[in-house]
Amino acid sequence: MNRYLAFFKKEIIEYIRTYKLLIMLIVFAIFGITNPLIAKLLPEIMKNLATDGFVITLPDPTAYDAWTQFFKNATQMGFIVTLILFSGVLSSEYSKGTLINLLTKGLSRTTVILTKYFSMVLVWTICIILCFILTYGYTVYLFPNDITYNLLFSVFCLWMFGLLLLAILMFSATLTKSSYGCLLITGIIVVFFMIIDIIPSIHKYNPISLVTDNMGLIMNSIKVSSLYLANLISVLLSIISLILSIVVFRKKQL
Amino acid sequence: MDFQTLKEYLPFLIPLIILENSLSITALVHVLRHPHYRFGSKVMWILIVLFIQIIGPILYFTIGRGEE
Numbered sequence: 001m002n003r004y005l006a007f008f009k010k011e012i013i014e015y016i017r018t019y020k021l022l023i024m025l026i027v028f029a030i031f032g033i034t035n036p037l038i039a040k041l042l043p044e045i046m047k048n049l050a051t052d053g054f055v056i057t058l059p060d061p062t063a064y065d066a067w068t069q070f071f072k073n074a075t076q077m078g079f080i081v082t083l084i085l086f087s088g089v090l091s092s093e094y095s096k097g098t099l100i101n102l103l104t105k106g107l108s109r110t111t112v113i114l115t116k117y118f119s120m121v122l123v124w125t126i127c128i129i130l131c132f133i134l135t136y137g138y139t140v141y142l143f144p145n146d147i148t149y150n151l152l153f154s155v156f157c158l159w160m161f162g163l164l165l166l167a168i169l170m171f172s173a174t175l176t177k178s179s180y181g182c183l184l185i186t187g188i189i190v191v192f193f194m195i196i197d198i199i200p201s202i203h204k205y206n207p208i209s210l211v212t213d214n215m216g217l218i219m220n221s222i223k224v225s226s227l228y229l230a231n232l233i234s235v236l237l238s239i240i241s242l243i244l245s246i247v248v249f250r251k252k253q254l
Numbered sequence: 255m256d257f258q259t260l261k262e263y264l265p266f267l268i269p270l271i272i273l274e275n276s277l278s279i280t281a282l283v284h285v286l287r288h289p290h291y292r293f294g295s296k297v298m299w300i301l302i303v304l305f306i307q308i309i310g311p312i313l314y315f316t317i318g319r320g321e322e
Contacts, residue, residue, distance in 0.1 A: 019280065019315050026277045030270065030308060037266045084316055096321070138266065 003111050007102075011119035020085050021123060027081050028127040031073045032134025036142050039065035063146035064219060066139040067154075071214040074131060074158055082127075082162070083169060086120050087183045090173040090249075100254055113170060113246050120166045128159050149220040157210040157217070157227055160234050164207055165190070167238035171245040174252060207234040278303055281311035290320035 172185035216222030
């Protein structure tokens with residue numbers, strides 16, 4: 001346990017010194033503020049774009065628009081920034097050879113993988129909570145009368161998909177030596193999830209539904225119970241990826 | 255956009271401006287104090303960091319920053 005804590009501390013210090021924590025916090029805070037703002041200003045912007053004989057009318061913005069922005073930003077830019085920042089999780093250690101000292105001193109490879117995963121998870125959790133709180137605060141301030149359903153569960157699904165992505169990232173980091181290879185494998189797996197989503201009967205089990213059904217949840221057009229299976233499968237896949245990455249990393253030559 | 259509308263959005267704009275600028279300023283300070291980059295020159299990185307909002311500083315810290 002002591003080793004986990006020591007290595008965990010090292011990881012967090014690394015995130016602070018390499019500015020990764022700062023970037024994540026600022027980027028998610030910016031998203032948190034812009035989500036409701038864009039929703040509120042979009043009709044205004046469209047009005048300015050309109051010229052003679054070409055009028056764009058949009059309905060009055062609601063809290064749903066703000067949450068649409070939230071889930072759009074978090075699942076696109078949010079995930080991209082997170083993955084790019086964390087893509088060097090093992091490759092930077094390989095290239096600098098910093099792990100060799102620790103491993104020869106008796107740190108187990110399982111500890112390395114698990115601690116790295118959980119420190120990434122910690123940063124991701126803090127960022128998504130920050131983004132959520134900011135969006136929630138400003139949305140309530142701008143659109144006080146709109147009712148949203150299942151908000152927390154919807155964000156929980158997003159968070160859960162983040163955990164799965166980080167586990168896949170960890171696994172692909174053990175497979176390759178470079179951070180680009182790691183990003184590529186993660187990208188291919190996500191695209192694979194998207195492609196199999198075409199088959200309607202798989203949608204219920206596909207983890208990608210955790211980030212595509214959020215707006216349905218908030219508008220109460222999708223039942224909460226329909227996502228239980230996807231959540232469960234997402235947890236299982238995360239655990240499998242972690243176990244696989246430990247197995248691969250143990251055999252890996254540093 | 256008149257002054258009244260601007261005033262209405264100040265609670266959004268002030269934190270937003272502070273956040274975006276703090277990101278670029280941290281990156282700018284880092285560019286100036288560590289003159290070794292994986293590629294590119296100091297001038298190039300200063301321009302990227304200052305004029306590409308959000309993405310510029312992220313690019314610098316992820317792919318542009320040299321090892322100490």
